[in-house]
Amino acid sequence: MALGTVLMGLYQAGETAFPIALGLIVEHTLSENRSLGSLALSIAALAVIITTVSLSWRFGMRVLQKANTTEAHRWRVRVAGRGLEPVARDFGLKSGEVLTIATEDADQTADIIEVVPLLISSLVAVAVAAVALGLADLRLGLLVIVGTAAILSVLSVMSRRIGAGTREQQARVARAGAKVADLITGLRPLHGFGGNQAAFRSYRRVSADARHQSVAVAGANGAYAGVALALNAVLAAAVTLTAGRLAFQGRIGVGELVMAVGLAQFIMEPLRLFSDMPKYVMTARASAQRMALVLDAPAVTAPGSGRPAAGGDLDVDRVRFGTLRELTFRVRAGEFVAIAGYQPRAAADLASILALNVPPEAYAGVVRLGGVPVADLSVEAVREHLLVNPYDGEIFAGTLRTNIDPAGTSRLVAEAVEASMLTDVVALHREGLDHGVRDRGANLSGGQRQRLSLARALAADAEVLVLHDPTTAVDAVTEQLVARNIARLRRGRTTLVVTSSPALLDAADRVLVLDEGVITAEDTHRNLLATDEDYYSAVAR
Known part of the structure; x- marks a missing residue:
C-alpha cells in the first residue's frame, strides 16, 4: 500500500503538473525573453512529466492490484x-x-x-x-x-x-x-x-x-x-x-x-x-x-495441546447427553467393535460426540483417546488419531480418486476401493478412478455415494475409525462383502461401527447393545441372536 500510494501520488502530481507546465510555456512564449533554448527545455520538461505519469501509473496499479488480490486471498x-x-x-x-x-x-x-x-x-x-x-x-x-x-x-x-x-x-x-x-x-x-x-x-x-x-x-x-x-x-x-x-x-x-x-x-x-x-x-x-x-466469534470450546498414546484405547466414560444416560464402554486398541443402537437418535448422539460436533463441556462424562480426555487434545492430534465417518458423508465435485484421497497421500486407495465394493463403479467408466464426480455426487446413486464415502474413510487409514451406518444404502449381498472386507482391511486397527446391519454386527469381534441410552448387553452377534430375544427382534432380517 505504501509503495502504491507513492507511485499513484507521483502519477496524480505529474497529471496536475502538465497543465501547469503548459501555462508556464504559454506565459514564457508571450514574453519578450523567449528563445529556442527555452522552448527545447520546456519540451524536455513535458517529456519528463509524461514519462513520470506513464511509469508511475503502470507500476503503481500493478503493485496495488497485486496487493489487493493477495489480501483477498x-x-x-x-x-x-x-x-x-x-x-x-x-x-x-x-x-x-x-x-x-x-x-x-x-x-x-x-x-x-x-x-x-x-x-x-x-x-x-x-x-x-x-x-x-x-x-x-x-x-x-x-x-x-x-x-x-x-x-x-x-x-x-x-x-x-x-x-x-x-x-x-x-x-x-x-x-x-x-x-x-x-x-x-x-x-x-x-x-x-x-x-x-x-x-x-x-x-x-x-x-x-x-x-x-x-x-x-x-x-x-x-x-x-x-x-x-x-x-x-x-x-x-x-x-x-x-x-x-x-x-x-x-x-x-x-x-x-x-x-x-x-x-x-x-x-x-x-x-x-x-x-x-x-x-x-x-x-x-x-x-x-x-x-x-x-x-471474531467466541469459540464454543478451546482445544487443548496434548497428544494421545499411539495405539491407545477409545473410552466413553459415564457420558450423558441427549438420549444417552451414563453411557460407558471401551474399545481396546486393535479391536473391531460394533454398537447395535435400538434407537436411531441415541446412535446419532453418540456419533456426534465422537465426531467432536458436541463440545466436551456440553455433555457430562469423559471421552478418552489413548487415555487422554479429548478436551485436552490438540486439533491436530484428534485429526491424526481419530476419524468419524458419518452416514451422510459429503461428496465433492472432482473425480473418484480426489474424493477417496483428497490429499493425494494415501497408500491404500486400491485396497479401500476393493473393500468398499466400489470396484463396479470404477470398472464402469473408461477413466476409472479419474471418472468425474459432480457436486454432492449428483451423477452417482445413493449406494454409490455411500460406498465412495466409505472408501475415503478406509483410505485415510486412521488409528481409530468410527463408522456410522456405512451400508444403509447398499443391497444385502454387497453389505455382506463390505462387512468382511472392512474387518480384513482394518485388522489390527481400532474400529467402532455404529450400525443395525447384521452383516457388520457379525463381522465384529464383539457387539455392544445400546438401548435407552445405556449399554444393556455385550457379546458376539451370534451369541446375542441365540440368547437375547429383543436383540433378535431388532436386528434379524
Missing part, C-alpha cells in the same frame, strides 16, 4: 479455515452465508487496499491544483479548497445511506445463498415427498427480497454518482469562469488563464475518484463487519 483462506475448524463456532450463520462471506465479502474488504492509495493520490492532485491556482490568484485556490470540502460533505451524507443499504443487501444475498445450499442438500427428500414447489416458492421470496434490496442500493449508487458528477462539473465550471473573469480584468496573464482552464478540466478526474471513495469505504466496511461475525 488471505481473507478467503482465513474465513475458510475458521469454517473448517472441527470445533464448532457459534456465529449464527449458515454454510451458504459463510460461503458468501469467504468470497464476495473477502474481495470487497480487500478493495480498501486500492481505495486508500487512490484516495490519497486524489488528495495530492487537488492540493497541487489548489496551490498552483492560489499562486496565480488566491481566490482561485480558495475556490478549489472550499468547493472540494463542500462536495465531500454532501457525498459523505449520501455514502452513509449507501453503506447501510449495502449491509442489508449483503445480508439478504447471503440468506439467499444459504437457502440455495439448504435446497441442494435436501433436493432428493424434497423430490420424495413432493415438496419441490413449496421449496421453490420459499427460495423465490428470499431471492426477491435480495433483488429488491439490490435494486434499491443500485438506485442509491446511481444517485450518488449523478450528484458527484454534477457537483464536480459545477466546481470545474466555477474555476473556469472565475479565471476567465480575472484574466479579462487583467489580474492574471494568458498563461495563467491556460493553466487555470487546464486544471479545471483535469481536477474533474481526481475529484471523481475522491468523491467515489466514501462509497467504496462504506462497502468495504460493511463486508468487513460481516467477516468479523465469523473471524
Whole structure:
C-alpha cells in the first residue's frame, strides 16, 4: 500500500503538473525573453512529466492490484479455515452465508487496499491544483479548497445511506445463498415427498427480497454518482469562469488563464475518484463487519495441546447427553467393535460426540483417546488419531480418486476401493478412478455415494475409525462383502461401527447393545441372536 500510494501520488502530481507546465510555456512564449533554448527545455520538461505519469501509473496499479488480490486471498483462506475448524463456532450463520462471506465479502474488504492509495493520490492532485491556482490568484485556490470540502460533505451524507443499504443487501444475498445450499442438500427428500414447489416458492421470496434490496442500493449508487458528477462539473465550471473573469480584468496573464482552464478540466478526474471513495469505504466496511461475525466469534470450546498414546484405547466414560444416560464402554486398541443402537437418535448422539460436533463441556462424562480426555487434545492430534465417518458423508465435485484421497497421500486407495465394493463403479467408466464426480455426487446413486464415502474413510487409514451406518444404502449381498472386507482391511486397527446391519454386527469381534441410552448387553452377534430375544427382534432380517 505504501509503495502504491507513492507511485499513484507521483502519477496524480505529474497529471496536475502538465497543465501547469503548459501555462508556464504559454506565459514564457508571450514574453519578450523567449528563445529556442527555452522552448527545447520546456519540451524536455513535458517529456519528463509524461514519462513520470506513464511509469508511475503502470507500476503503481500493478503493485496495488497485486496487493489487493493477495489480501483477498488471505481473507478467503482465513474465513475458510475458521469454517473448517472441527470445533464448532457459534456465529449464527449458515454454510451458504459463510460461503458468501469467504468470497464476495473477502474481495470487497480487500478493495480498501486500492481505495486508500487512490484516495490519497486524489488528495495530492487537488492540493497541487489548489496551490498552483492560489499562486496565480488566491481566490482561485480558495475556490478549489472550499468547493472540494463542500462536495465531500454532501457525498459523505449520501455514502452513509449507501453503506447501510449495502449491509442489508449483503445480508439478504447471503440468506439467499444459504437457502440455495439448504435446497441442494435436501433436493432428493424434497423430490420424495413432493415438496419441490413449496421449496421453490420459499427460495423465490428470499431471492426477491435480495433483488429488491439490490435494486434499491443500485438506485442509491446511481444517485450518488449523478450528484458527484454534477457537483464536480459545477466546481470545474466555477474555476473556469472565475479565471476567465480575472484574466479579462487583467489580474492574471494568458498563461495563467491556460493553466487555470487546464486544471479545471483535469481536477474533474481526481475529484471523481475522491468523491467515489466514501462509497467504496462504506462497502468495504460493511463486508468487513460481516467477516468479523465469523473471524471474531467466541469459540464454543478451546482445544487443548496434548497428544494421545499411539495405539491407545477409545473410552466413553459415564457420558450423558441427549438420549444417552451414563453411557460407558471401551474399545481396546486393535479391536473391531460394533454398537447395535435400538434407537436411531441415541446412535446419532453418540456419533456426534465422537465426531467432536458436541463440545466436551456440553455433555457430562469423559471421552478418552489413548487415555487422554479429548478436551485436552490438540486439533491436530484428534485429526491424526481419530476419524468419524458419518452416514451422510459429503461428496465433492472432482473425480473418484480426489474424493477417496483428497490429499493425494494415501497408500491404500486400491485396497479401500476393493473393500468398499466400489470396484463396479470404477470398472464402469473408461477413466476409472479419474471418472468425474459432480457436486454432492449428483451423477452417482445413493449406494454409490455411500460406498465412495466409505472408501475415503478406509483410505485415510486412521488409528481409530468410527463408522456410522456405512451400508444403509447398499443391497444385502454387497453389505455382506463390505462387512468382511472392512474387518480384513482394518485388522489390527481400532474400529467402532455404529450400525443395525447384521452383516457388520457379525463381522465384529464383539457387539455392544445400546438401548435407552445405556449399554444393556455385550457379546458376539451370534451369541446375542441365540440368547437375547429383543436383540433378535431388532436386528434379524
